[in-house]
Amino acid sequence: MAQRRRFPFVLFALILTAALAFFVRLRTFPSTQLASRIATAWASRSVTSTPSARTTTMFSFPGRPPTKQPLLEVPGDHFHKATRTLTFESKEKHTATVIFAHGLGDSSDGWIFLKDYLGDKFPHVKWILPNAPHAKVTVNGGMAMNSWFDIYSFGPTGPSLDSYQDDEDGTLKSARTIIELVKLEVEAGIPSDRVVIGGFSQGATITSLAAITSELKLAGQVSLSGRLPLFKTVHNLATDHARNLQVFWGHGKADPLIKYQWAEMSVSLMRERLKMKNIDFRGYDGVVHTASQEELDDMAEWLEKRIPKIDG
Numbered sequence: 001m002a003q004r005r006r007f008p009f010v011l012f013a014l015i016l017t018a019a020l021a022f023f024v025r026l027r028t029f030p031s032t033q034l035a036s037r038i039a040t041a042w043a044s045r046s047v048t049s050t051p052s053a054r055t056t057t058m059f060s061f062p063g064r065p066p067t068k069q070p071l072l073e074v075p076g077d078h079f080h081k082a083t084r085t086l087t088f089e090s091k092e093k094h095t096a097t098v099i100f101a102h103g104l105g106d107s108s109d110g111w112i113f114l115k116d117y118l119g120d121k122f123p124h125v126k127w128i129l130p131n132a133p134h135a136k137v138t139v140n141g142g143m144a145m146n147s148w149f150d151i152y153s154f155g156p157t158g159p160s161l162d163s164y165q166d167d168e169d170g171t172l173k174s175a176r177t178i179i180e181l182v183k184l185e186v187e188a189g190i191p192s193d194r195v196v197i198g199g200f201s202q203g204a205t206i207t208s209l210a211a212i213t214s215e216l217k218l219a220g221q222v223s224l225s226g227r228l229p230l231f232k233t234v235h236n237l238a239t240d241h242a243r244n245l246q247v248f249w250g251h252g253k254a255d256p257l258i259k260y261q262w263a264e265m266s267v268s269l270m271r272e273r274l275k276m277k278n279i280d281f282r283g284y285d286g287v288v289h290t291a292s293q294e295e296l297d298d299m300a301e302w303l304e305k306r307i308p309k310i311d312g
Contacts, residue, residue: 084108085130085181088115091123096194096219096307097185099128099178101203103225105145107131111200118300124309126190128181132174132202148174148202154257161231161265171229175210182216194307198222198248200291201258205229208266212242212274220246220306222299224291227258228266235273247279248302250295252287 086108102111108129115127132146139151149170156164182195196219197207204226211221212234218241226249228234247270251263260283270276280302284292 085128086112087129088112088119088127090126091119093124094126094190095124095310096122097126097128097190097196098122098303098307099130099181099185099195099197099207100222101130101148101178101197101199101207102132102146103199103201103203104137104147104151106200107146114296117296118303121300122303122307122309125307126185128185130177130181148206155259155262161227161262161269164227164229164231166229166231168230168233171206171209174206175213178207178210179214179216182214182218186216192216193219196220196222196303196306198224199226200224201226201289208247209234209237211245211247212270213237213239214241215239217241218245220248220302222302223247223249223251223263224295224299225251225255225258225263225289226266227262228269231266231269234269238274243275243277245276245278246306247276248299249279249281250291250299251281251283252289252292252295253283253285254287255289257289 100111100114102108108131111129115129119125119127132148134144135147135150136142136144137147137151139153150167152165152167156162178197182192182197185195186192197211198204198221199207201224204223205228207221208223208226209229211218230237249263249267251258251260253260255263263281263283267279267281270279282295282298284295287295
């Protein structure tokens with residue numbers, strides 16, 4: 001009898017193993033690193049509870065063209081060790097610059113597709129893709145990867161982002177790195193109000209802080225799947241330019257890593273405590289921790305208003 005009772009469990013285990021093997025082949029993990037697999041598995045578990053979030057037209061992260069596929073795209077699948085900043089000169093006369101920072105575990109290479117996708121719409125724009133330092137990350141068991149700052153936990157410890165434990169020194173240092181890139185553009189003859197800074201996830205977080213604390217007037221800032229850092233003290237760091245800063249904020253409503261409500265909390269604080277009224281905040285149904293085609297098209301429309309082509 002014991003053997004008979006054990007048989008259904010063994011059969012179930014075999015079926016589950018076969019299904020997982022099929023899934024792994026279908027997903028084709030680009031990295032064999034354990035932390036990447038854990039992050040992907042965790043995200044997929046969160047997404048499968050939302051039937052409407054199973055498929056959408058989106059970019060395979062990072063850098064592949066739009067396709068219909070399962071929504072299981074998580075930064076951290078690509079653990080590059082690149083340390084270089086990539087610069088792509090404008091196709092025509094250079095009159096504006098976009099500086100875009102990648103997320104945790106990715107690199108500047110991972111967002112070349114953004115320049116490729118939007119380049120023809122903005123022939124006057126120079127694209128700068130900075131690369132984060134290779135450093136140990138607490139939440140990933142101390143594994144070293146490209147990271148703009150240390151992460152102590154995925155999310156706040158309480159109901160408010162006030163309880164989020166930030167790496168203040170690391171976040172501020174990376175924000176200053178972005179502003180230094182802006183200054184180099186100004187020295188090269190591009191006015192600061194013709195420079196947009198932005199990023200994805202960690203990159204969105206540091207560029208949000210950089211824009212809010214910048215002594216230079218920027219054309220705007222883009223946050224994709226990010227959050228506002230230093231929730232309790234950021235209002236003390238804001239400059240006079242922050243109130244009039246133009247912001248595009250896109251966020252997937254099915255994001256299991258940086259949850260949609262955290263983005264809502266961030267935008268609410270920016271509007272209420274920092275008195276920032278120029279925030280174009282958009283949520284995307286069924287999108288997890290990635291950038292969808294619809295989101296990038298909305299971002300392009302916003303960019304056309306912030307850094308239009310100058311004739312002559």
